[in-house]
Amino acid sequence: MKPFPAPYPTLLGDDPALQTALDTAVSEALTQFPGLTRPFRAAISFVAVDQTPDGLAFRHAGLRYGDSYFTASLAKIGALYAAYELRRSVNAVAREVTTSQQLFTRLRNEFDPVIDASVPAIAQTPGLTRVQRLPKYEQIFATAPAGGALACSFQPGFQDNLNKMIIKGRNEFASAVIQALGYSWINGALKAGGFFFPPAATGIWLAGTFTGSLPAVDIPSVNDAMVAQASTCFDMANLYAHIMRRTLVDFGSSNFMYALLGTSAFAGDDPSFLDFAQRRLPARDFALLASKIGHGSLKSGIPVNSEAAVVESSADPTRQFVVVFQDSLDDDNSLSALGYIVDRTIKLSHLAPTGQPMPAAPSDVVQALAAMGVDFSVPETDLRGW
Structure with a gap:
């Protein structure tokens, strides 16, 4: 009898609309939080969880999500x-x-x-x-x-x-x-x-x-x-997806693992980096459902944070997301930016049809250009009117 399982399938599928939403949110964050390192430091997997007739489906976007940290x-x-x-x-x-x-x-x-x-x-x-x-x-x-x-x-x-x-x-x-x-x-x-x-x-x-x-x-x-x-962010997000779908090991085991992660989010000794009430950071329009964090110092002495969390939109609790990030700096500015990115990606993804690239709003274009240091060849008001 073999002790090890067969490989679990990859549940995450690339989604261009969600990727556009995430990229736009990161560009905006670089403008909103000018102290952030450039390029944006943290690696991210951002997964939209969809109800389908066959069970949960998982749409993925990310930054440096295949690298091991x-x-x-x-x-x-x-x-x-x-x-x-x-x-x-x-x-x-x-x-x-x-x-x-x-x-x-x-x-x-x-x-x-x-x-x-x-x-x-x-x-x-x-x-x-x-x-x-x-x-x-x-x-x-x-x-x-x-x-x-x-x-x-x-x-x-x-x-x-x-x-x-x-x-x-x-x-x-x-x-x-x-x-x-x-x-x-x-x-x-x-x-x-x-x-x-x-x-x-x-x-x-x-x-x-x-x-x-x-x-x-x-x-x-x-x-x-x-x-x-x-x-990697991707493999951790895929493991979380199987827990949420109750296909990691078996239904009962997945259920208990999810319950532990949910308890960790609300009763753990060290709160989630996305729990802005406990971290005393700006409030966001999403709620935390499950979480496990990581915190430690690199060999250089720089403290970094990581987390795998499940969140839901405050406006629509049926919309849930898996968020995995790694190598974030530990200061309030970096954590506030992460919260902004999660919040903004959720809102931007709501504007686009599933699986379709999302056109950027004029204000998004302006902020993205500014973040890249591009001089406007026309007045900003004209760009906003466009």
Whole structure:
């Protein structure tokens, strides 16, 4: 029996109208917030969520969304996904045995060799033992009789660490989860699921405990050289899309993961960077539904933020969006600009037919020209009249 899943499909589709809306919003932000670095620093995936007869559909626009960035605690979502993926695989074996000893013996004999070979860079890391690389099944799972076989649930202590890793965001809880799952399982599951791509070393990667309790395994990043926690905006947004569609692992697992992200948005120790009430930044016309943030300093000492969030339009709560950003600076000006971009993109996307390029309004053209330093050959009032 194979421990790893088949690749999940890419749910995100490019949308020219949404891309135009995002590009226009960024151009406006560079004018509205003159202290921003140019070109605009943050990488973004912006996804419009549509109801269709076949379920949710996801239209995508973005900036530098295929590049891997140091993403700090946002990468903990990779461990959350991997935990539920492991539970599904373990329960497939549990249905064929009658005792816990049989189960754990089969897992070590059948799963462990495949898991350990799944990510050679991890298996070859000096100072990282085989036991440290692999799942600690007895520590993670409790078993119970089920129709002449077994069923597995998370041990209460592991479930508590998993919940607190997302809601509280504290590194000691993440370290306990990561050590229990093992680097090889976490990153093998991300690779098999189609959220990490070894040849280019891009996608979601988590091979550090945040506490230094195990040696880290690094990959290249755009913003911080070699790092142990990295992601692209696109792959994180695609993982979120599967959670929202309830197709990541299974319906129940997706439902619980979304509930954790929703709780994190409202009861977490560190508020969302898009929660302007708690951050004391200018209010925007969207509401936060779910969130996981990342915050850390680059090797240069510059603090950067990342986040994957679900928001809805305040004017029309049926209109929901996945917003993933990385490598934003931590100052109020940068965070206010991000809020402006999200708000403005939502409003501009509402003006255009789905899938169609959106014509820019005259004021948008003026602001875009000004942001590029173009001198007007006619008076600005004439441009606005055009």
